[in-house]
Amino acid sequence: MKITQIIENLNLELLSGDKGMEREIKGVYSGDLLSVVMANAKEQQVWLTVQTHINVVAIAALIDIAAIIVVENMDVEEETIKKSNALGIPILKTNKTSYEIAVELYKLGID
Amino acid sequence: MDKHQDDSKINLEYDIIRNDFKRAGEASSDIKSILKKIGIDSKVVRKVAIVTYEAEMNIVIHSYGGNIKVTIKSNNIIIEAYDRGPGIENIPLAMKEGYSTATNEVRELGFGAGMGLPNINKCADDFKIKSTPEGTRLLITINF
Numbered sequence: 001m002k003i004t005q006i007i008e009n010l011n012l013e014l015l016s017g018d019k020g021m022e023r024e025i026k027g028v029y030s031g032d033l034l035s036v037v038m039a040n041a042k043e044q045q046v047w048l049t050v051q052t053h054i055n056v057v058a059i060a061a062l063i064d065i066a067a068i069i070v071v072e073n074m075d076v077e078e079e080t081i082k083k084s085n086a087l088g089i090p091i092l093k094t095n096k097t098s099y100e101i102a103v104e105l106y107k108l109g110i111d
Numbered sequence: 112m113d114k115h116q117d118d119s120k121i122n123l124e125y126d127i128i129r130n131d132f133k134r135a136g137e138a139s140s141d142i143k144s145i146l147k148k149i150g151i152d153s154k155v156v157r158k159v160a161i162v163t164y165e166a167e168m169n170i171v172i173h174s175y176g177g178n179i180k181v182t183i184k185s186n187n188i189i190i191e192a193y194d195r196g197p198g199i200e201n202i203p204l205a206m207k208e209g210y211s212t213a214t215n216e217v218r219e220l221g222f223g224a225g226m227g228l229p230n231i232n233k234c235a236d237d238f239k240i241k242s243t244p245e246g247t248r249l250l251i252t253i254n255f
Contacts, residue, residue, distance in 0.1 A: 035168075035226035038161055039233070043153075051221040055168075058136025062143055062160040079133060 001025050001110060003067050003090055006046070010104050012069065012092040016081040019088030023066045028105050030098045034059055041065060046105070048098040052076040057083040057091075065089065071098045121149070121183040127170040127194075132220070135171045139164040142181055149183070151255075158234040158253050159188055165227040166192035166249055172217055173199075174247065187236070192249040199242040206232065206240075 003021050007014055014021075029041035030048040034055065041047055043064035049056065052074050060068055068084075070076055073095040084091045094101060123145065125138035143160045151159075163179060170177045170192065177194030199205045205212075206228050213223025232238050237252040 032221055033224035033226070034221040035165065035224040035230055038164060039226060039230045043157075049221075053220045054133060055136055055220070055222075058140060059164070061140055062136070062164055063157065 001108065003046075003092075006105065006108065006110075007092060009108055010094065010101065012094050015070075015076055015084070015091045015093050017067070017084040017088055017090035019085075020067065020090045023090075025066050025110060028102055028110060029065075030102055038063060046110075048101055050074050050098075052080055054079045054083050056080060057087060057089055060089050061087050067092060069094060069101055071096060071101055120185075121145070123181040123183075125167075125179045127167055127177050127179060129171060129174055129176040131171055135168060136164060138167050138179055142179075146183070146188075151183075151188075155188070155253060155255055159190065162190055162231050162234050162251050162253065163192075165231050166190065166251075168222060169227050170194045172213060172222055177246070187252050187254045190249070190251040190253070192247075192251075194247050196244055196246050198244040199240075199247055202240060202242060 003023050025046050026044040029045045031037040032049050032051050038059055041063055044066045046067045046069055047065045048069045048071055050072055052070055057080055067090040069092045071094055123142060139160055142163050146156045146159060166179055174194035175196050180191040182189040204210050208229045209225040211223040211225035217223050235251045236254045239250040241248045
């Protein structure tokens, strides 16, 4: 499944990183402790988090995360947006919780 | 960054500045893209990315500044991370998952999980650490 499809189905707001919109998703990872995410998230997963600091994009790039979904309507810093645009890693936003989004992604067939 | 190449190896070197959270991760990103470009196996690239990122963040968060050197050889990659202090008081504790001396401010950003050195250890085929108040030196080998 592509990122464009999950944006449509889950009604997510695309904040930045449009260049990476056609990426294929293979799974989901949820976590807010950066080193734990770094160690355990896999390439092409979407990452659900409340963290919005610029380093989130650096981590996503390092381990080839497909896209970042910022949950619970957290404000995303301008520098994070810029980095996401520069690297083409989409940041999507929702007011739902990680759990709710994970359930919806599962229902879409991503496991 | 300085980069020079001879027949058998490539050397990369980066200065890491204390508290520079804006640029943090850039050295690791650069190292990763070079490894990918020269065709290093993706599993090895991931290990090096994790090791260099954790080492870089440790220098940014905990030290007065330092540098990271990467040497790519024909059958392994050597990563050296050096900082100018203040040193790790208790290395066995610092190696324990979940133990961290990071401030609350840094933890709110998602750092300070106490997983940095354990993550490095997991990715390394060989890991040496030496620390005094004058500085900490990590020497990591990742085999192909």
